[in-house]
Amino acid sequence: xxxxxxxxxxxxxxxxxxxxxxxxxxxxxxxxxxxxxxxxxxxxxxxxxxxxxxxxxxxxxxxxxxxxxxxxxxxxxxxxxxxxxxxxxxxxxxxxxxxxxxxxxxxxxxxxxxxxxxxxxxxxxxxxxxxxxxxxxxxxxxxxxxxxxxxxxxxxxxxxxxxxxxxxxxxxxxxxxxxxxxxxxxxxxxxxxxxxxxxxxxxxxxxxxxxxxxxxxxxxxxxxxxxxxxxxxxxxxxxxxxxxxxxxxxxxxxxxxxxxxxxxxxxxxxxxxxxxxxxxxxxxxxxxxxxxxxxxxxxxxxxxxxxxxxxxxxxxxxxxxxxxxxxxxxxxxxxxxxxxxxxxxxxxxxxxxxxxxxxxxxxxxxxxxxxxxxxxxxxxxxxxxxxxxxxxxxxxxxxxxxxxxxxxxxxxxxxxxxxxxxxxxxxxxxxxxxxxxxxxxxxxxxxxxxxxxxxxxxxxxxxxxxxxxxxxxxxxxxxxxxxxxxxxxxxxxxxxx
Amino acid sequence: xxxxxxxxxxxxxxxxxxxxxxxxxxxxxxxxxxxxxxxxxxxxxxxxxxxxxxxxxxxxxxxxxxxxxxxxxxxxxxxxxxxxxxxxxxxxxxxxxxxxx
Numbered sequence: 001x002x003x004x005x006x007x008x009x010x011x012x013x014x015x016x017x018x019x020x021x022x023x024x025x026x027x028x029x030x031x032x033x034x035x036x037x038x039x040x041x042x043x044x045x046x047x048x049x050x051x052x053x054x055x056x057x058x059x060x061x062x063x064x065x066x067x068x069x070x071x072x073x074x075x076x077x078x079x080x081x082x083x084x085x086x087x088x089x090x091x092x093x094x095x096x097x098x099x100x101x102x103x104x105x106x107x108x109x110x111x112x113x114x115x116x117x118x119x120x121x122x123x124x125x126x127x128x129x130x131x132x133x134x135x136x137x138x139x140x141x142x143x144x145x146x147x148x149x150x151x152x153x154x155x156x157x158x159x160x161x162x163x164x165x166x167x168x169x170x171x172x173x174x175x176x177x178x179x180x181x182x183x184x185x186x187x188x189x190x191x192x193x194x195x196x197x198x199x200x201x202x203x204x205x206x207x208x209x210x211x212x213x214x215x216x217x218x219x220x221x222x223x224x225x226x227x228x229x230x231x232x233x234x235x236x237x238x239x240x241x242x243x244x245x246x247x248x249x250x251x252x253x254x255x256x257x258x259x260x261x262x263x264x265x266x267x268x269x270x271x272x273x274x275x276x277x278x279x280x281x282x283x284x285x286x287x288x289x290x291x292x293x294x295x296x297x298x299x300x301x302x303x304x305x306x307x308x309x310x311x312x313x314x315x316x317x318x319x320x321x322x323x324x325x326x327x328x329x330x331x332x333x334x335x336x337x338x339x340x341x342x343x344x345x346x347x348x349x350x351x352x353x354x355x356x357x358x359x360x361x362x363x364x365x366x367x368x369x370x371x372x373x374x375x376x377x378x379x380x381x382x383x384x385x386x387x388x389x390x391x392x393x394x395x396x397x398x399x400x401x402x403x404x405x406x407x408x409x410x411x412x413x414x415x416x417x418x419x420x421x422x423x424x425x426x427x428x429x430x431x432x433x434x435x436x437x438x439x440x441x442x443x444x445x446x447x448x449x450x451x452x453x454x455x456x457x458x459x460x461x462x463x464x465x466x467x468x469x470x471x472x473x474x475x476x477x478x479x480x481x482x483x484x485x486x487x488x489x490x491x492x493x494x495x496x497x
Numbered sequence: 498x499x500x501x502x503x504x505x506x507x508x509x510x511x512x513x514x515x516x517x518x519x520x521x522x523x524x525x526x527x528x529x530x531x532x533x534x535x536x537x538x539x540x541x542x543x544x545x546x547x548x549x550x551x552x553x554x555x556x557x558x559x560x561x562x563x564x565x566x567x568x569x570x571x572x573x574x575x576x577x578x579x580x581x582x583x584x585x586x587x588x589x590x591x592x593x594x595x596x597x598x
Contacts, residue, residue, distance in 0.1 A: 128559050135566045142573050146580065155581045156593055162574045163528050163590065167519050170535035173563065174512055177542035181505075184552045186559065232596050 006064035009071050012052040012079065013119055019045030020112040027105030035104040039094045042108045043087055046115070050083045061493040067187055069123040070493040074271075077340060077489035078122040078255040081347055085248040086115045088351050088464065093240040095461050097362045098148060107147055114140045114248070121252040125263070125493070127176050127186040130256065131169070134216060137249055138165045145237040145245075157236025164219065164229035172216025178209035188263045189495040195264070207282055210265065214287070217260070220253035221321045224295040231302075234314030239361060242310065243354030246317040251343045254324055258336055259492075261288070266331055271492040276331030285329035292329075293425050296322025300432040310357055310367045312436060313350075316393060319433060320346055326422055327408045330415035333490060338407040340486045345404035345475060349392040352468030356386045359457050359465070372440065373448025379455050381462060383444050385469040390437040392472045395430050399476040405430065504545035512538035525578045525588040529571065536567045 007014070019042065027038045057076040064071055090111060093099060099107065117136030124130050142165060146158025180186055182205055183194035195206070218226035234242045262270045265284050270276035278285065299319030306312040324342050327335040357367055359382055364371040376383030392399035409426060412419040456462065475482060511534050518531025540560040547556025582588050 128555070128562060131559075132562060132566065135570065139566075139570055139573050142577065146577050149580055150584070152584050153596065155577070155584055156595060158577045159525065159581055159590065159593055162570075162577055163519075163525075163532075166529070166532040166570055166574065167535070170515070170532050170539070173536060173539040174542070177508075177539040177546070177559075180543060180552075180556060180559070181546035181550060184546075184550065186555045232594075235596055 001062055001064055001066070003065055009056070009060070009062065009064055012049050012056060013116065015052050016045070016049050016112065016116055016119070019049065020109060020116065023105070023109050023112060027103075027109070030105070032103050036094050038105050038108050039090050042112055043090050045112075046083050046087045046090070050080060050087075053079050053083065057489075059488075059491060061491060063125065063493060068126050068129050069120060070125050071123065072493040073489040073491040074258075075123040075255070077486065078251055078343075079119055081251050081343060082115060082118045082122070082248050085244065085251070085347055085351065086111060088355075088468065089240055089244040089248075091460070092243070092355050092358060092464055093238075095362070095458065095464075096238060096240045096358050098151075098238050099240070101150070102147065107144070110140045110144050111244070114144070114244075118248055118252040122255040124256065125188040125259065127180065127188075127191075130260070131173055131176060133252075133256075134169055134172070134220065137220075137252065138169060141165075141241075141245060141249065144241045145233055147238055147241065151236075153236040154238065155236075157233045160229050160236075161233045164226075168215045168219035168226055171212050172219075175209040175212025175215070178205060179213070182206060182209070188259070191264050192268070196267070203282065210282060210284060211287075213260075214291075217253055217257050218291065221250050221257070221325070222318050223291050223321050223325060224298045224318070227295070227298070227318050230318055231311055231314045234317070235308060235311045239310060239354060239358045239367075242314070243351050243358075246313070246350055246354065247347050250317070250321060250324075251347070254339060254343060257328065258339065261328065262331065262336075263494075268492075268494050270331045270333055270336060271494055273333035273490070278331075285331065288325060288329045289419075289422060292322050292325035293422065294322075295319070295325060296426065296429045300429050300436075304432070304436045306436070307370075308368050309372065309440060310354075312440075313353055313357065316433065316437070317350065319429065320350070320393075322429075323405065323408055323426060326426055327411050330411050330419060332411065332415060334411035334414050337486060337490055338404075338411040340489065341407050341479075341483065342404035344482060344486070345392075345400035345472075348468045348471040348475070349389050349399070349401055352385060352465065352472060353389040353393065355461075355465055355468060356382055356389065359461055363455070369439070369443050372443045374444070374450055375448075376441070376444035378451045378453065379457070381456060381465065385465045386444065387441045388469055388472055390440050392476070394434045394437045396434075397476060398473070400472045400479070402476055403479050501545055501549035504541055504549070508538045508541040508545070511535075511541065523590050525581070525590055525593070526575075528590060529574050529578070533567060533571065536563055539563065 023038050023042050061072040117133050120133035142162045145161045146154050148154035183191045222230040266276040266278050296319045299315050303312050303315035327338040361367050392401035395401045395405040409423050412423050515531045515534030522528050543556040543560045
């Protein structure tokens with residue numbers, strides 16, 4: 001579809017652009033201490049964007065802007081997840097005391113632009129768009145990670161993020177240049193066609209370039225061995241940004257990986273609900289199985305040793321990236337379905353856990369385990385929802401985390417005997433994670449002095465905590481609406497060769 | 498075809514130098530210079546493939562987009578390094594690293 005026709009299918013993104021511009025302009029009229037008001041403008045704008053996505057999502061599958069991006073229910077699903085995460089994080093940012101000394105206009109503008117970049121990320125089918133969207137998201141995230149200009153921890157986070165981010169996207173770009181040279185195109189479908197008809201001579205070159213490309217994807221989902229930035233960046237950034245980075249860019253990168261691996265390195269059968277077959281001799285499915293296994297093991301084992309709750313959650317988010325990647329090599333519709341369900345469940349439980357960290361930091365000014373002592377009795381609501389999030393992150397019933405993990409393991413078992421060992425490894429990892437998640441609960445309820453006073457957070461914070469806690473609980477018991485929604489979203493734009 | 502190989506050798510050499518620079522340098526600015534080398538190595542690849550491989554213009558367009566993004570990234574990265582210098586009086590990546598491993 002040409003550029004002019006495409007615009008009529010592009011209204012959610014156009015609306016988002018208008019919202020971003022409105023945020024910038026509105027900020028000009030505000031005094032520094034009132035600048036939080038732009039956050040509400042962004043929130044209302046994003047609600048409008050989500051309505052636009054909902055209206056648009058009626059099963060259209062087409063390419064836009066002369067085959068640069070696609071519009072299909074799969075991308076609409078991820079756009080919804082991303083917008084929801086941005087709305088929740090924006091509201092909570094307004095109540096994050098770390099940001100009080102700073103002007104918030106740029107913060108919300110950048111958050112809007114990251115959302116726009118993620119929209120491109122979930123719908124790109126061209127190597128140029130893949131690189132461009134990763135860079136849009138990365139560059140804005142560098143600034144957001146270092147937003148607390150006076151805090152040396154935040155400075156350090158930004159420096160590490162920028163060095164690792166630029167480095168891994170550079171390596172990815174070099175890999176992309178070889179893919180372009182080998183296949184003569186930047187379009188996913190044409191690359192797939194060229195790969196499946198090429199002789200085996202190009203195989204080594206393809207393996208090298210795919211490993212280089214994995215560096216870029218691995219960095220975005222923070223998979224081992226590209227995870228070194230994660231703990232430091234997550235610990236140093238403003239906690240609201242940590243929450244955002246642990247959910248939205250991960251969802252975007254997973255969507256991009258699903259498209260890339262199933263559409264370029266496999267015949268796309270998984271996207272049509274059939275079993276996929278790899279187009280090259282490249283053992284990429286085994287490589288990803290191995291990465292997923294190492295990622296969840298490293299994340300869980302290192303998380304045990306942490307004394308800082310925020311850092312512990314950073315390692316836990318590495319482990320969860322591993323669980324999500326588990327279903328990638330199955331190359332079936334089931335696997336993609338399981339990843340989408342997991343992302344949706346993970347959104348609520350992980351954001352909720354970080355929101356609790358913010359609430360407690362506002363009160364105690366600290367985020368180590370010592371600062372959590374006895375808080376379960378002093379702040380009953382916060383203690384209760386934190387216990388729920390920790391149980392859900394472990395993957396115990398009756399919570400959303402259990403359903404997410406159940407579908408991941410089910411897709412592996414349906415995938416055949418060669419995946420059984422991954423199920424065993426995933427199960428063992430869940431047991432390890434039980435130790436450090438429940439340590440938070442133990443510290444909150446069984447350590448420190450029990451105080452007589454009972455504190456409740458402010459009304460909006462309470463509302464937000466309950467809003468993330470309810471889906472975490474309800475979706476563990478009744479997840480049919482979400483399952484139906486994902487079932488309907490499992491429609492891709494596929495070009496027949 | 499021989500000409501294409503020459504360009505690919507130059508790009509691979511530039512990539513290796515950049516990789517070496519990022520991994521061994523401890524000065525924040527020098528690390529960023531290494532990253533720039535990696536990006537430009539990829540640019541040479543794109544343009545060389547596009548010109549000598551008898552392919553479409555996608556490679557040229559890709560290279561132009563990379564140049565723009567590299568400039569944006571360098572601007573943000575340098576701003577972050579300046580901010581680090583203001584707070585810590587150093588741009589050494591190791592000295593700026595204070596969170597525990």
